[in-house]
Amino acid sequence: xxxxSVQNIAQAIAGHTKGKSGGDLDxxxxxxxxxxxxxxxxxxxxxxxxxxxxxxxxxxxxxxIKVLSAKKIEESERKxxxxxxxxxxxxxxxxxxxxxxxxxxxxxxxxxxxxxxEILDTTYRNxxxxxxxxxxxx
Amino acid sequence: MTTKxxxxxxxxxxxxxxxxxxxxxxxxxxxVVEVFDGIAKxxxxxxxxxxxxxxxxxxVEGVALNLEDDSVGVIVLGDFSKIREGDEVKATxxxxxxxxxxxxxxxxxxxxxxxxxxxxxxxxxxxNPVERVASGVMSRQSVDQPVQTGIKAIDALIPIGRGQxxxxxGDRQTGKTAIAIDAILNQKGQNMICVYVSIGQKDSKLRKIxxxxxxxxxxxxTIIVSAGSSEPAAMSYIAPYTxxxxxxxxxxxxxxxxxIYDDLSKHAVAxxxxxxxxxxxxxxxxxxxxxxxxxSRLLERACRKNKDYGGGSITALPxxxxxxxxxxxxxxxxxxxxxxxxxxxxxxxxxKGVRPAVNVGFSVSRVGGSAQIKGMKKVAGTLKxxxxxxxxxxxxxxxxxxxxxxxxxxxERGKRAVEMLKQPQYSPVVVEHQIITLYALVKGMIDEVxxxxxxxxxxxxxxxxxxxxxxxxxxxRETKMWTDxxxxxxxxxxxxxxxxxxx
Numbered sequence: 001x002x003x004x005s006v007q008n009i010a011q012a013i014a015g016h017t018k019g020k021s022g023g024d025l026d027x028x029x030x031x032x033x034x035x036x037x038x039x040x041x042x043x044x045x046x047x048x049x050x051x052x053x054x055x056x057x058x059x060x061x062x063x064x065i066k067v068l069s070a071k072k073i074e075e076s077e078r079k080x081x082x083x084x085x086x087x088x089x090x091x092x093x094x095x096x097x098x099x100x101x102x103x104x105x106x107x108x109x110x111x112x113x114x115x116x117x118e119i120l121d122t123t124y125r126n127x128x129x130x131x132x133x134x135x136x137x138x
Numbered sequence: 139m140t141t142k143x144x145x146x147x148x149x150x151x152x153x154x155x156x157x158x159x160x161x162x163x164x165x166x167x168x169x170v171v172e173v174f175d176g177i178a179k180x181x182x183x184x185x186x187x188x189x190x191x192x193x194x195x196x197x198v199e200g201v202a203l204n205l206e207d208d209s210v211g212v213i214v215l216g217d218f219s220k221i222r223e224g225d226e227v228k229a230t231x232x233x234x235x236x237x238x239x240x241x242x243x244x245x246x247x248x249x250x251x252x253x254x255x256x257x258x259x260x261x262x263x264x265x266n267p268v269e270r271v272a273s274g275v276m277s278r279q280s281v282d283q284p285v286q287t288g289i290k291a292i293d294a295l296i297p298i299g300r301g302q303x304x305x306x307x308g309d310r311q312t313g314k315t316a317i318a319i320d321a322i323l324n325q326k327g328q329n330m331i332c333v334y335v336s337i338g339q340k341d342s343k344l345r346k347i348x349x350x351x352x353x354x355x356x357x358x359x360t361i362i363v364s365a366g367s368s369e370p371a372a373m374s375y376i377a378p379y380t381x382x383x384x385x386x387x388x389x390x391x392x393x394x395x396x397x398i399y400d401d402l403s404k405h406a407v408a409x410x411x412x413x414x415x416x417x418x419x420x421x422x423x424x425x426x427x428x429x430x431x432x433x434s435r436l437l438e439r440a441c442r443k444n445k446d447y448g449g450g451s452i453t454a455l456p457x458x459x460x461x462x463x464x465x466x467x468x469x470x471x472x473x474x475x476x477x478x479x480x481x482x483x484x485x486x487x488x489x490k491g492v493r494p495a496v497n498v499g500f501s502v503s504r505v506g507g508s509a510q511i512k513g514m515k516k517v518a519g520t521l522k523x524x525x526x527x528x529x530x531x532x533x534x535x536x537x538x539x540x541x542x543x544x545x546x547x548x549x550e551r552g553k554r555a556v557e558m559l560k561q562p563q564y565s566p567v568v569v570e571h572q573i574i575t576l577y578a579l580v581k582g583m584i585d586e587v588x589x590x591x592x593x594x595x596x597x598x599x600x601x602x603x604x605x606x607x608x609x610x611x612x613x614x615r616e617t618k619m620w621t622d623x624x625x626x627x628x629x630x631x632x633x634x635x636x637x638x639x640x641x
Binding site for chain 2: 114
């Protein structure tokens with residue numbers, strides 16, 4: 001039999017708890033925990049929870065982005081970035097953007113946007129790396 | 139260095155920097171989940187293709203082999219000890235490829251096509267994909283040109299044609315590599331590029347081979363691709379594909395290439411190691427299910443192209459090491475069924491002094507016969523049958539000494555044939571000389587020469603014929619034709635020499 005992956009378990013949990021609230025949800029969570037305990041999967045709960053979160057986000061049209069920049073980004077600029085992502089990355093069909101802003105002096109300038117497993121790197125650090133690779137190859 | 143030179147360097151750098159445009163594009167990334175034994179499991183990297191190159195944070199490259207539900211199995215092409223859990227991994231969108239160039243001739247390369255002989259970088263912009271689908275049916279042509287290995291037993295009995303795949307199989311220490319090296323050495327002036335792929339071999343052995351090839355002047359047309367035994371299994375797995383990718387560069391330019399894979403048993407073992415680490419289900423002898431395809435797709439890339447497609451060819455000589463002569467093990471049977479014949483070397487023969495230790499009974503060449511030149515075909519036609527009958531009679535004659543004259547004659551002829559096919563290492567014989575000696579043998583003209591004097595007779599005969607059978611040699615060398623006049627001259631020369639030798 002094929003190995004059950006974290007993804008499979010997460011899908012089952014998301015399906016089991018979907019649309020439930022109050023007492024029903026309590027029962028569903030308890031059952032889930034019992035199941036994980038029985039299958040000795042509690043040590044992988046972080047991974048599973050992460051995968052469940054991703055499934056629910058996808059269903060709800062929530063896209064989580066990470067913006068790394070050398071300097072602090074102003075509120076108006078943040079709104080513009082989120083709007084741009086909504087319009088340009090249509091394959092995510094984002095209804096809501098949840099963003100996290102991180103300052104990192106190492107990047108020198110520009111910004112780096114991480115959406116799922118896609119990355120858009122316009123930082124000076126990246127440009128310098130590209131330049132050094134180019135000069136070495138010449 | 140002068141100030142002028144300094145300024146020149148600075149100026150060049152300034153220009154490069156001015157003209158440089160950084161690329162901004164969205165990239166797919168993933169993160170290392172675990173690393174062990176040259177394998178990395180990476181999460182993320184959606185949309186990645188099979189055999190796509192990925193780069194790790196420290197610049198080491200890897201190839202995506204296993205595309206699973208929630209992770210990607212990557213083989214690391216380099217030092218995996220510096221990769222850490224959580225490291226960023228970037229997909230490059232490129233399929234694994236190696237640089238190819240005419241400048242690679244005479245060099246020793248690693249499994250990624252980079253020089254390792256300390257003779258400097260090879261500048262080239264051209265690359266070939268490591269994995270490429272073999273040439274299609276319509277671009278091919280049947281094998282009709284010979285590859286002269288310079289080894290009498292092979293050129294006469296198991297002939298190899300350009301574009302053929304001929305397996306060299308045998309136990310350890312039976313002279314498999316020696317045959318391959320002799321074949322390379324004999325390609326001098328034969329319009330052939332040679333690629334020697336060393337898989338999982340000791341560096342000392344490779345060094346010895348390289349020195350031997352250089353001494354024989356063979357490095358002028360040879361490329362060595364090496365994945366040493368100290369390198370990760372991934373390198374051994376890729377090396378033969380790299381070798382054939384380089385060979386294809388020359389074939390596409392209309393040239394003939396001879397490629398040697400030394401050896402595919404170690405290649406299969408390296409692939410087994412990778413597959414087991416990637417948790418692919420093991421099958422027979424713990425090899426994965428696709429181990430046949432591993433070799434069939436490699437050897438299928440050897441072919442002869444027709445005129446419309448440049449007319450180049452790749453002749454492959456894969457080597458397989460057997461354990462205790464067991465040719466019915468998994469990998470040997472696989473490769474025997476893929477190739478167009480095999481040269482089977484035997485330990486017993488080797489220790490009996492029959493070297494090269496070719497077992498003529500088990501060895502075959504399925505397509506090479508049509509590539510033999512006319513003269514060779516004429517003399518070698520009956521030799522195989524004679525030898526087979528000799529082996530049978532030899533066993534039979536051990537039971538009694540009362541044999542009729544015909545049988546005795548056959549036995550004596552057989553002994554001389556075996557003696558004549560013996561040949562020391564690194565001393566290839568050109569085809570016209572092979573024809574002279576084999577003609578004397580099959581026509582029964584040396585039946586009176588004592589067996590222990592055959593070698594002496596052979597050497598003398600060749601030298602004598604060079605001066606006294608000039609028309610015959612000219613015909614063979616220039617037109618490759620067999621004429622009655624030439625034959626008569628040869629017969630006369632052999633007869634004259636024999637008379638002098640025996641008196």
